[in-house]
Amino acid sequence: MDNTDEIAIPKWVSFTKEWHTKPYPDISPSRRGLSATGKNVVITGGGTGIGKAVAIAFGQAGARSVSILGRRLDRLKSSVIAISAAAQSHTEVLYRTVDLTDRAQVEDALASITSAVGKVDIFVNNAGALPPLKPVAKYDAATFMRAFEMNVLTSLNAIQAFLPLAGADPILLNISTNLAHIKPMLGMSAYASSKAGQLKMVEHFAAENPELHVVSIQPGVIATEIAGPDSNVQGQDEVELPGHFCVWLASAEAKFLKGKFVWANWDVRELLQRKEEIRDSRLLTVGLAGVAM
Template identity: 75%
Template structure:
């Protein structure tokens, strides 16, 4: 059962129009979504979703974009792609760091802050997909490795970010739909670790109310997270979560503070319900039928 190519993805249910690729309302070129003057940091941005997020913020005119990851060759390749999309004034940097090593994370972010100043937008994207196995047969050490890759890395990243955050800081946490959807057999380690990460980030937000936090399911993207030889076909284009993150960091999306959203959801329809979403428990993870 460890071959993810055999994983059967369900048909998702949505209360808004469904998007699988970028569209005009979340286009980084929109003046209302400008990231001018903002210093952006994206973890796990050597490839895939993190790279797409960094490119989108470059298109939106961020003051600086710094990408973090373990593999220098991937980071350098990503820098080339980001630079080709960036405005002339945008500074593009990279720092190699193993996010499971707190000292490496502290050192990397300290260097970033020294180079560009306070960090305005932090995208916590780095993570890993665990082997596909039923709970009854899962190797305990392998199961717990998922928590190191998805929880410890996030803990180190957000703890290091907070002292270096700007005056109006934004944390965009790349989560997973499996934190609140029906179980998919074989996905227990990944789902459990991403759910733990989500709850940790929720506590972090509650303890730091000045921080604007949004949790995002980025869609199903065919990236390296599925493995180099995977035959899994993505349902969504990688640019979708990239552009969606730019919108989430804009003033237009401030009503989503503390919420969980899917990149596939339609922005105009979300905006129509902005007051309702902001003032009620909508788009939060909890126990259905109990308002607590």
């Protein structure tokens, strides 16, 4: 197993009765209750795929500014054009080229953004990489550990740099993966292990900084450039779904999900119907089944 064409995607189990594969009115950025007016938003990996969709959605929701970070200048410039075309007229769109494995570059990029628009209100930790698919027993150690550099180190640099530049009521949306909590999928060991480590790191970050509103997200199964240019993997969900879902997660309506792990496919009305139960329990957190600790 050396390519994404060989991934066997299981049948998902949903927390809500209704399952979404595309945007719907309850999470629309144009909904008055979901307005991002006055908010400064920063998205890592905003040049393509999910990050680009999230940036467009916050622009549509009327954010004061939307800033994207990424390595590839051509992708960032293309994304800025798309965000600007979709955003409300007052939304300022910025980009910075940055290698997220380099802490100094991340700090410089965020300092430049905040000097232009002010403190960061919503930070979307989205950037990541999909390493080669191999069984654990056949994995080259250096390649395996490269996954942790691309998925854990990049997130560490991003959230550490974000914290001192955060606004008064900061929100951190962590784009994770279901592989961090489902049973193993063959060949996905390096990606799943690194994303599980990233998730646990973000959980500690949230516990150590209770003023932060942190939510982790399974964004859906979406065909993006993370799978490589030659991948034949077919997406199950429209890329706009996690974009719109993130706008809803950053709204006052979703405050009860602080510290939780949610899937973009789940129906928000059903989640709201169970608001108190979810907020006051260990529901939608990652742990050991049957042991409440």
